[in-house]
Amino acid sequence: xxxxxxxxxxxxxxxxxxxxxxxxxxxxxxxxxxxxxxxxxxxxxxxxxxxxxxxxxxxxxxxxxxxxxxxxxxxxxxxxxxxxxxxxxxxxxxxxxxxxxxxxxxxxxxxxxxxxxxxxxxxxxxxxxxxxxxxxxxxxxxxxxxxxxxxxxxxxxxxxxxxxxxxxxxxxxxxxxxxxxxxxxxxxxxxxxxxxxxxxxxxxxxxxxxxxxxxxxxxxxxxxxxxxxxxxxxxxxxxxxxxxxxxxxxxxxxxxxxxxxxxxxxxxxxxxxxxxxxxxxxxxxxxxxxxxxxxxxxxxxxxxxxxxxxxxxxxxxxxxxxxxxxxxxxxxxxxxxxxxxxxxxxxxxxxxxxxxxxxxxxxxxxxxxxxxxxxxxxxxxxxxxxxxxxxxxxxxxxxxxxxxxxxxxxxxxxxxxxxxxxxxxxxxxxxxxxxxxxxxxxxxxxxxxxxxxxxxxxxxxxxxxxxxxxxxxxxxxxxxxxxxxxxxxxxxxxxxxxxxxxxxxxxxxxxxxxxxxxxxxxxxxxxxxxxxxxxxxxxxxxxxxxxxxxxxxxxxxxxxxxxxxxxxxxxxxxxxxxxxxxxxxxxxxxxxxxxxxxxxxxxxxxxxxxxxxxxxxxxxxxxxxxxxxxxxxxxxxxxxxxxxxxxxxxxxxxxxxxxxxxxxxxxxxxxxxxxxxxxxxxxxxxxxxxxxxxxxxxxxxxxxxxxxxxxxxxxxxxxxxxxxxxxxxxxxxxxxx
Amino acid sequence: xxxxxxxxxxxxxxxxxxxxxxxxxxxxxxxxxxxxxxxxxxxxxxxxxxxxxxxxxxxxxxxxxx
Numbered sequence: 021x022x023x024x025x026x027x028x029x030x031x032x033x034x035x036x037x038x039x040x041x042x043x044x045x046x047x048x049x050x051x052x053x054x055x056x057x058x059x060x061x062x063x064x065x066x067x068x069x070x071x072x073x074x075x076x077x078x079x080x081x082x083x084x085x086x087x088x089x090x091x092x093x094x095x096x097x098x099x100x101x102x103x104x105x106x107x108x109x110x111x112x113x114x115x116x117x118x119x120x121x122x123x124x125x126x127x128x129x130x131x132x133x134x135x136x137x138x139x140x141x142x143x144x145x146x147x148x149x150x151x152x153x154x155x156x157x158x159x160x161x162x163x164x165x166x167x168x169x170x171x172x173x174x175x176x177x178x179x180x181x182x183x184x185x186x187x188x189x190x191x192x193x194x195x196x197x198x199x200x201x202x203x204x205x206x207x208x209x210x211x212x213x214x215x216x217x218x219x220x221x222x223x224x225x226x227x228x229x230x231x232x233x234x235x236x237x238x239x240x241x242x243x244x245x246x247x248x249x250x251x252x253x254x255x256x257x258x259x260x261x262x263x264x265x266x267x268x269x270x271x272x273x274x275x276x277x278x279x280x281x282x283x284x285x286x287x288x289x290x291x292x293x294x295x296x297x298x299x300x301x302x303x304x305x306x307x308x309x310x311x312x313x314x315x316x317x318x319x320x321x322x323x324x325x326x327x328x329x330x331x332x333x334x335x336x337x338x339x340x341x342x343x344x345x346x347x348x349x350x351x352x353x354x355x356x357x358x359x360x361x362x363x364x365x366x367x368x369x370x371x372x373x374x375x376x377x378x379x380x381x382x383x384x385x386x387x388x389x390x391x392x393x394x395x396x397x398x399x400x401x402x403x404x405x406x407x408x409x410x411x412x413x414x415x416x417x418x419x420x421x422x423x424x425x426x427x428x429x430x431x432x433x434x435x436x437x438x439x440x441x442x443x444x445x446x447x448x449x450x451x452x453x454x455x456x457x458x459x460x461x462x463x464x465x466x467x468x469x470x471x472x473x474x475x476x477x478x479x480x481x482x483x484x485x486x487x488x489x490x491x492x493x494x495x496x497x498x499x500x501x502x503x504x505x506x507x508x509x510x511x512x513x514x515x516x517x518x519x520x521x522x523x524x525x526x527x528x529x530x531x532x533x534x535x536x537x538x539x540x541x542x543x544x545x546x547x548x549x550x551x552x553x554x555x556x557x558x559x560x561x562x563x564x565x566x567x568x569x570x571x572x573x574x575x576x577x578x579x580x581x582x583x584x585x586x587x588x589x590x591x592x593x594x595x596x597x598x599x600x601x602x603x604x605x606x607x608x609x610x611x612x613x614x615x616x617x618x619x620x621x622x623x624x625x626x627x628x629x630x631x632x633x634x635x636x637x638x639x640x641x642x643x644x645x646x647x648x649x650x651x652x653x654x655x656x657x658x659x660x661x662x663x664x665x666x667x668x669x670x671x672x673x674x675x676x677x678x679x680x681x682x683x684x685x686x687x688x689x690x691x692x693x694x695x696x697x698x699x700x701x702x703x704x705x706x707x708x709x710x711x712x713x714x715x716x717x718x719x720x721x722x723x724x725x726x727x728x729x730x731x732x733x734x735x736x737x738x739x740x741x742x743x744x745x746x747x748x749x750x751x752x753x754x755x756x757x
Numbered sequence: 758x759x760x761x762x763x764x765x766x767x768x769x770x771x772x773x774x775x776x777x778x779x780x781x782x783x784x785x786x787x788x789x790x791x792x793x794x795x796x797x798x799x800x801x802x803x804x805x806x807x808x809x810x811x812x813x814x815x816x817x818x819x820x821x822x823x
Binding site: 106107109111142143144145146149286287289290292293294297298301304323327328329331332420421423424433533534535536537538539540 | 762764765767768769770771772773774775776778779780781786787788789790791793794796799800801802803804805806807810
């Protein structure tokens with residue numbers, strides 16, 4: 021192996037000359053990184069590009085597009101990290117995008133000038149299947165053989181020379197992406213990739229290859245042979261339609277006649293798989309020595325965790341640790357951020373003269389955005405766990421273990437990953453449904469995901485529970501903890517029942533199947549984890565800086581304007597009266613009381629106050645006064661806003677400091693003196709928050725992922741009515757019985 | 758070893774693309790609680806199938822799944 025590395029680097033590096041570089045720097049000179057899921061593709065991509073990467077979307081879909089730049093000694097290329105795929109026959113949305121990129125079928129995107137096929141040495145069987153298909157693309161191709169260390173440890177020896185020969189002469193670079201071994205040779209091979217000879221194609225299906233040859237004569241020369249073959253095999257695809265159109269009027273009949281002749285009654289996809297895997301086995305026999313019996317710590321752990329009972333217990337332990345960590349570890353950081361924003365708010369408020377500008381900065385922007393930034397630690401910890409669990413291969417294991425449970429509500433184990441992610445935030449959760457191939461399963465999962473208790477619901481729960489649920493212990497547990505757990509369970513159960521209901525009605529269809537590759541457990545690569553985590557944090561902060569910022573500004577303006585001169589005049593009068601008659605503590609207490617009363621009076625006649633009064637009758641059956649109604653309405657674009665609004669509305673000043681806000685809530689009363697926050701009302705409010713879809717970002721992502729307004733509108737209407745009815749039921753039963 | 762595959766179901770065809778074709782050696786590695794779904798190993802890869810899907814594959818020699 022080492023001999024080969026030396027040979028590749030010395031021979032191929034010298035071929036790069038200075039005049040080629042300017043061409044290579046052209047931005048469209050992109051190289052695609054293609055490989056099976058879990059082949060170490062992203063680790064290799066991160067190793068090659070470092071932090072020189074950006075994430076975007078492919079046009080029209082939400083599949084993330086990872087692009088980076090690889091800097092070589094004499095050249096630079098754009099690298100595209102494609103979603104993991106097993107074959108060119110697309111199964112899920114992500115696989116379809118990957119296929120379209122390598123075939124150059126994405127609008128406004130040039131076809132890559134070369135392909136790096138990433139193949140896991142311990143999983144050559146499936147890897148070589150994809151490589152054989154990639155060879156037919158007639159693009160310069162090189163193979164990066166990853167995890168060669170794990171293969172060696174497992175006693176697998178690969179004859180690289182023989183492999184290169186069997187792959188039509190393409191370069192094969194053995195690497196260990198985690199340590200960087202073999203990377204120099206790989207970089208050298210990438211530098212010359214666009215000039216590399218196209219691979220010689222192995223024959224795997226003579227009749228098909230002959231037929232595509234024949235059809236190609238009647239088509240423009242730009243239609244690659246591989247597209248014609250795929251069109252013949254996959255008769256109902258967009259590609260088949262396109263290729264048929266090239267043939268003119270009798271295209272459909274000609275294609276059908278050829279299909280009849282070569283395929284007969286055997287499904288072509290099945291036959292393709294048989295023929296290709298026969299070739300793969302033949303290659304493996306020649307290049308791979310000794311049986312692949314790998315015993316890493318990962319496979320030992322996997323073997324233990326695979327046993328039904330330890331596996332299921334293990335899953336619950338993992339979940340429990342994650343939730344514990346999210347609550348316990350985040351607290352000190354959250355306290356620090358809260359103190360920080362409060363300090364800045366006070367600083368701003370005290371250094372500026374009273375008035376609209378000071379209030380806008382401290383109550384509007386700092387309090388509004390600050391109360392959301394507070395969740396950053398929790399979100400980061402939750403994402404850290406989810407990324408590590410996914411990267412280590414555990415989430416696939418969880419999907420496997422939970423399949424039976426999910427089947428009882430008409431879903432499959434594949435829905436577990438989106439649902440677990442939704443505990444952090446429904447937006448990435450809904451995006452994670454892209455791995456679910458069946459559209460009905462996917463939509464049912466998308467509509468169940470927003471019921472999972474996301475990190476934005478947590479502060480609302482925490483505030484209300486801390487204020488109204490006594491902190492007494494029940495057996496081993498704390499009552500507050502039990503209520504919180506109950507709310508999480510409520511979300512899970514309602515979400516699953518929703519999925520079940522949809523699968524029985526609007527999304528009725530055949531039972532979802534479940535086939536999942538189970539990766540070995542392995543230590544996650546820290547670089548990959550950190551890059552992903554950083555990306556998530558940026559998305560969250562960007563959102564806090566845009567959507568939530570805008571909402572905070574609007575809510576502040578609605579709550580601040582119009583100003584009543586009468587109230588201001590009364591306040592000045594009271595202040596001067598008090599200053600004349602009182603002194604010291606009594607004076608300052610009176611002054612702050614007058615200020616709060618004036619603020620409350622101003623609020624009541626502000627636009628927000630008036631709007632709250634208008635909608636109050638609708639929420640009165642739930643036991644809500646106009647202040648809560650106004651806060652709830654303001655929270656519809658983003659539910660985490662509600663804390664900031666309640667803070668402003670209850671005249672605590674801008675910080676929404678929970679302990680004071682909690683105290684305010686406890687003492688809030690109706691004009692006739694009854695307490696507003698009774699236990700039935702609080703539980704109703706909590707149920708409302710557990711169900712209601714108060715999140716514009718979630719609605720937008722449902723719209724994008726389902727490509728229609730129908731589902732987001734349904735989800736919004738359904739979840740809001742469910743929340744309203746739940747709160748109504750609890751309040752009315754609790755108050756009148 | 759897989760002997761014969763019932764190819765009529767598109768989902769089974771997909772499994773063939775993943776490598777479950779005639780001539781492949783598979784081994785039943787584990788099962789979740791209740792014996793469903795099941796985990797199979799082939800050439801170093803692990804794949805999870807439901808029982809009803811696994812039944813579409815005919816195998817020779819005992820102890821290697823159904």
